[in-house]
Amino acid sequence: MxxxxxxxxxxxxxxxxxxxxxxxxxxxxxxxxxxxRTPVVPRFQNAGLAPFWPYCQATSRFKAAVMEPEADWSFLTFQRRMETFGKKGGNVVAMGPGGEKDNVCPPGELTDxxxxxxxxxxxxxxxxxxxxxxxxxxxxxxxxxxxxxxxxxxxxxxxxxxxxxxxxxxxxxxxxxxxxxxxxxxxAEENIFPNNASCRRLDQLSRAFAKLAAEKWNDSPEMQHLQSRIGKWVDGKIAVDGHPNLCGITDTVNATLAHGETTKLPNEFYEPRVREIMDDITVDEWYRGYSQSSEYRRxxxxxxxxxxxxxxxxxxxxxxxxxxxxxxxxxxxxxxxxxxxxxxxxxxxxxxxxxxxxxxxxxxxxxxxxxxxxxxxxxxxxxxxxxxxxxxxxxxxxxxxxxxxxxxxxxxxxxxxxxxxxxxxxxxxKMVPKDLKDECLRNMDKTGIPPIEEVE
The missing domain is CATH 3.40.50.1240 (Phosphoglycerate mutase-like)
Structure with missing residues (x-):
């Protein structure tokens, strides 16, 4: 958002x-x-949303440190253009919704x-x-x-x-x-975000809590409301673990809310009740573990x-x-x-x-x-x-x-x-692991949701 x-x-x-x-x-x-930023994955082209957005002026002002002959250093100034597959399979220049070729952002890039x-x-x-x-x-x-x-x-x-x-x-x-x-x-050593990719036990716990959220919400009245309002733009059933998953849908909604009118979804995506439900479910999926498990927090x-x-x-x-x-x-x-x-x-x-x-x-x-x-x-x-x-x-x-x-x-x-x-x-x-790498490999035989250990 x-x-x-x-x-x-x-x-x-x-x-x-x-x-x-x-x-x-x-x-x-x-x-x-x-x-x-732009959405991390382009979605909803069937709803008229452009896959590439022209909101990244920094791409015309890049400088790279380069080594010159005699081992001297200088800066190479350049601009970036995106390429993509054309309708017939050939490579074409990626363009924004108005035909823009410059300042085009790739997925997940910080925008102006x-x-x-x-x-x-x-x-x-x-x-x-x-x-x-x-x-x-x-x-x-x-x-x-x-x-x-x-x-x-x-x-x-x-x-x-x-x-x-x-x-x-x-x-x-x-x-x-x-x-x-x-x-x-x-x-591999990053700790500035929850690093599922480098911590097998954290990834296992995250999947368990995501499964719990799917069991709780997929057939709920709240999910049925989403289906009735935005389901026509989603292939199959909207679900926590759907394709796209609900978190991905929410990501696109939040990214479009922050930018221009030419990169907006249909109005139904922005209805207050729709946004409230999406936020409640994705928060429950991603963050319940922190309030419930000391291992998750560590x-x-x-x-x-x-x-x-x-x-x-x-x-x-x-x-x-x-x-x-x-x-x-x-x-x-x-x-x-x-x-x-x-x-x-x-x-x-x-x-x-x-x-x-x-x-x-x-x-x-x-x-x-x-x-x-x-x-x-x-x-x-x-x-x-x-x-x-x-x-x-x-x-x-x-x-x-x-x-x-x-x-x-x-x-x-x-x-x-x-x-x-x-x-x-x-x-x-109480939350600091004595050896993070070691703890990331422990308890792999323990499946499912750990016992509730509330934040003290």
Missing amino acids: PAPDSRHPYSPDELAALYPSNLRLHLVHVIFRHGE RGRETTLQLGQRLRHLYVHQLGFLPENLGTQSECYLRSSPIARALESLEQVFTGLYPSANRSPMNPPLTIYTRSF LGVGSLLGDVKDRMLSSVNDDTNKDGRLKIGLMGCHDTTIAGLLASLGGFDKKWPPFTSSIAFEMFREKRQNKSRNVFSKLFGATNEEEGWYVRLKYNDKPVYVKGCKMAGRHLEGDESFCTLTAFKEIVE
Whole structure:
């Protein structure tokens, strides 16, 4: 679905409520879904939807690093055009719905709209953390203040580049700065999204929950409603495990909603009840496992949460405002990352994350420690180093209430959205696999749905 509506900056009253004067912001990690893209698979040409969309102007502005004679390096500027099979089997230039040959997007590519919304996310981060809070410097300082990471999928990397450009436009970056470092991993070692392809047990569990969703929904009144409204454009019966599957149909609907009128489906696809049913069923299929199985949480997002937690704990030992201290991490990821994190922490609204959705993990230090609260916190295992530290999550600018932080002594007095660092650490450590590769190969003899283990 389209990105969250751009909201106005926080008002002074909102800012004061969200950022109490007795807390000092110390570290931020922003994990965000990529921006709007084309459908990952072309569908519904029988409903008049063009297979190729002309929404990718970046394709006319590509540069590639190339080696010249004598081992010198330069940049090769080029534009890309897509080829496809013609009606008679020969190769032809792929064209958009109006005959466009340039700026044509392949399936799953970040579009101009996606670049716009991720740029806007970066601009919102700049306004908040630079202008309103004064947490980040006006101009980019040492690179060690920023941690940039993306999944190896192009739309996530390009979204990260756009978010960073919104946070630090070219006018606020010195040409004397060294090139940015952006971290990626191989697909086999990627943990920035639930990696079914490299984790056999996670894939097995995902298939089991998908089968459960099919058994629950395929013959339901809700699916019958979809069949009555959009079934004439689908070959066969609409189903969770149909062809196309319901998730694929939903993906195309959400992608078309975000773009121009020449790439729209018939009106029936956008009826509120149709969209509500599709969202409810696909969310149940993909994300029920996180709220029900501790193993699912560990294999899906536990490793990523562990990385965020480890940077927080390392930062506790560097409680200064000196130049060079890590202050912000930006991580370009996917919808399955966002929903998996929220569901694992008990703060999921059970709505599919829109394009450019973000979770900000903010860590704070108490300016003046309250002795009575420090004594109370020790009862819950806080170390001296962790006393007075808090973690707060915001999903699309709104605080997330982590389920395991609601108990007295595990949050900032008077505000349950601020977990104590100790409580957050304990919650996350229960999800972090000791050896992810090993756990991905365990329990393969256990078929079906695991026993219910609710998020604590």
